[in-house]
Amino acid sequence: MKKLSIIALLMTVIGMLLWQPQLAFADELTGHSHEKGLRYLISKNALVKDAKGSYRPDANVTRGEFASYLTKAMNLEATSDIVFKDVPDTYVHAKDIKLAASAGIITGYGDGSFKPNAAVSRQHMAVMLERAIDYLNIPKGTSTITFKDNAAIIKDYRQAVAIGAQLEIIKGANGYFMPEKNATIGQASSFIVRLMQLAGDPNDGNSNSGNTNGGNSNSGNTNGGNTSGGNTNGGNTNGGNSNGGDTNTGSSKYAIKEISNGTLVGNQGFSTFEAAEKAVTKNTQVVVQSDKIVKMSSGYVVTNNYVALKSETINDSLAVAGNTEMEYLSSDATQVKVRLAGQVGYLKHADVTLIPFSMSKGRSYYENVNGEIKHTLYDYNTNKYSSSYVFGKAPSFMKQNEKYYSWNGIYFSNGNGSSKGDAYNYYQFLPARAQTQYTAQELDAYIMNKLAEVESTGVSSYKDATKKSKLIGLGKTLKDVEAKSQINAMLILSLAQHESAYGMSNQAQDLNNLFGLYVTDTNPLNKKFDSIADNINELVEKFLQPNYITPGGSPGRNFANGAVVGSKALGFNVKYASDPYWGAKIAGHYYRAEKALGFKDAKNPYTIGITTTTGLNVRTGAATSFNPLFTYARSSMPVIITSSATNGWYEVLSDKLYTGTAFVSKDYVQVINTVK
Incomplete structure (x- = not known):
């Protein structure tokens, strides 16, 4: 009887096991050190198996693959006409590469290529991740984190590595970063999932009941952490109770402050940018978010780091170095409208610092020093004048011991409007087809x-x-x-x-x-x-x-x-x-x-002219009956005039490599007086 009971019990247990739901079989990613990131990329349809049925977690990630991972993880959608000569439309990641390039997260090489199949080093990946951090408006600050092999990191990339390490997106091993080592698909996946955790992606595998990173969010409260996607930074947002007119900015996202003796005073809080903007009544007032100015009546803008500015003026992306001064035109809650040397475009608030003229501690300026034009540069990281250089003769309108400012290196003003003028430096605006007289x-x-x-x-x-x-x-x-x-x-x-x-x-x-x-x-x-x-x-x-x-x-x-x-x-x-x-x-x-x-x-200078219209044809003869040699798509193109006008046409040096004579209509060229 006892034996039968034991047998019956065993049969019951076996039966229960047979009826249990089948457990998922382990795959190649189970237990992998980067399993979380890899499964995140799979959930985003960014990582797929190869022909052999493998996700290749330990293989080197390529530039094309990493661009695709970022695009899909960040749900990038806006695209432009950026083209890389080695990324045809038939390339597997072509669309994702274009999207990432349009967002300013990746760039190509000087020869117009992208090299999509090249492996990515860890330091290069850090730079791309920093761009993604800026795109996602993740607060980053300035980090001083260094690794034991910091000297091996390319100097211009150390900031990106430090910021990525500070935010714990990228990590080293035993105090070393190994910058030149190629990153694996697994490492790339971990970098990206950590990035998206900071961005508050609810599908990042670490979000519970809508909680974001950097602090636990309960019933809509965000406590002291860095969040994005509409969450406040470094303050508490309680149940959306902020309302226009709150005087305590601890429960408000934006505030109006007033400039007084070069500092900001006041603390009137608002729940939205639009409400704060509408409440501004004086030119001395600014709108701030977490003590960062996001709206002002006048001033200038300084880039915090390298950025890609999409110029609406010429419909092209321009690389712009950090510490660059630009004209401030306007701003809203997400971006700043700027003008750089006449090029109008938009930048994200995370990329720039807004400086009202009355709060400026120093600006780059030009001056006449013993008849030469000297440009002195201001470093906004140290708030000190950092360097200077002389680049030609000073224009006649520049007085000695007086500071002049210029947004484009052509038009100069002393700041109060009493002395100003145009000045084309001869060497700066001398077309390349000129020949030097030196042997x-x-x-x-x-x-x-x-x-x-x-x-x-x-x-x-x-x-x-x-x-x-x-x-x-x-x-x-x-x-x-x-x-x-x-x-x-x-x-x-x-x-x-x-x-x-x-x-x-x-x-x-x-x-x-x-x-x-x-x-x-x-x-x-x-x-x-x-x-x-x-x-x-x-x-x-x-x-x-x-x-x-x-x-x-x-x-x-x-x-x-x-x-x-x-x-x-x-x-x-x-x-x-x-x-x-x-x-x-x-x-x-x-x-x-x-x-x-x-x-x-x-x-013995050349005569230089500037074209005054778009679509100007340069022809092989002095009449419209001659074929165009080429066309200037833009206006304000410098040309070398080699003879006085004949029948309304200037003879010019061709910008296109050409041994014959070229002609352009005199009506569309303005001769300029260069400073030399």
Whole structure:
């Protein structure tokens, strides 16, 4: 009887087990160190199995895959006409790459490629994640976190790594970050799920009953953590009880404060931006959110870090460096309307700082110093004047001992409106097709004298410059390029001096790269050139000639904004460099060379004109019956006029490589007086 009872009990237990719901079988992700992130990407339809049925969690993630993961996790939708030459529409991640690029989260290389199948290093990924942090309006502050191998992180990327580490999105191991190591799909998934947790994604696998990260949210209350998507930062929002007119900003998202003696006073709180904006009654009042100004009557805007500004003026994205001053036009709850050298666009509040004129502690300014124009730059991170440079003769209207300001490097004002004027610096707005009058021997002599000068400063990076610089003996190469490609030899030398620290930079010394080719703000490609001559030819044949000088540029590349170094208003500087003063600094090198060599170019100058209309045809003859050689899509394009008007037409140097004569209607070109 006892045996039968035991058997019956066993049969009952076995029966119960057989009737239990089937448990899910373990798969390759079960127990993986990045399982949570991997399953998150799967839930977003971002990660799928390959032909062998594997998610490849330990394989290196590619640039295309990572862009796709971000796009799907962030639900990006807005797209633009950004095109990468190596990402055809048939590419598996083409749509996601375009969406991520349109959001300013990823960028391509200088040659117009994206390299979607290249592996992503951990430091490159940190930069892309920082862009995503800004896009999602996740508060980040400034971090001082460092790793034991911090020196191995590219200098410009250290901030992104530090911010990612501070927010615990990216992590190292045993105090090391391993910046150059390629990231795996698993690591990428963990980075992204942590990012989306900060953004409050309810599907991030860590959200319970609507609670967001950075603090527990109960019944709509957010306590002392960083949240986004409408939640307040660093304050408590209780059940949505904030209402217009609250005087306690602890229960309000926005507040009105008044500028008094350079500081903000007052604390009238409002639940919405619109309510606060409507309540502003004086020019001295501003709207703030968590003590950050988000609306003001007048002032200027400074970028907190590198940003991509989508210019509505030319329908193109412009790279803009951190610490860049821009005109403030207006703002709403989510974005700020700005104007950079005439280029109007929008930036997110997280990307910029709004500074009312009455609260300014210092601004970059121009001045006349002994007849030369000097530009002094202000560093908003340290609130100190940081550096200065001279780039030409001062215009006649500039008085000594007086500060002048300019948004575009062309129009200057002293701030009170009593003294102002236009000034086109000759070297900054001299078209590239000009020829310098200096010989190869004169260029070589100047190079050696300049190297001796920088060597004598005692700066360690210039040690033995007269022996080691990659600029030594370049005179003949530069003049040969000028003759063959019709690009000013002195212009190329000036660009090389600036980009390579007089031929002494690591890129120049180790890679024969004088111009930072294939080195962007987010993705440096350490391509080594066989010789300096090869490097110069690559600059000319793959960058300047097809994209920056020839009107229209190569297919899909909208870089031709005038064949001058220029500024963010026009010229190479619009697209070549994020530094808004890059063109002026290149001009400064040309000017100093001229000053050392006797101003041969300035004493026999070219006549420069500026086009005044869009869609202007440059023709092969002085009549509309002649075929167009090319068309200027934009207005305000600089041209070199080689003869006085004949029958209403100017003879000009063609921006397109062309050995014949070119003509443009006199009615649509204004001759300018350059400062030289």
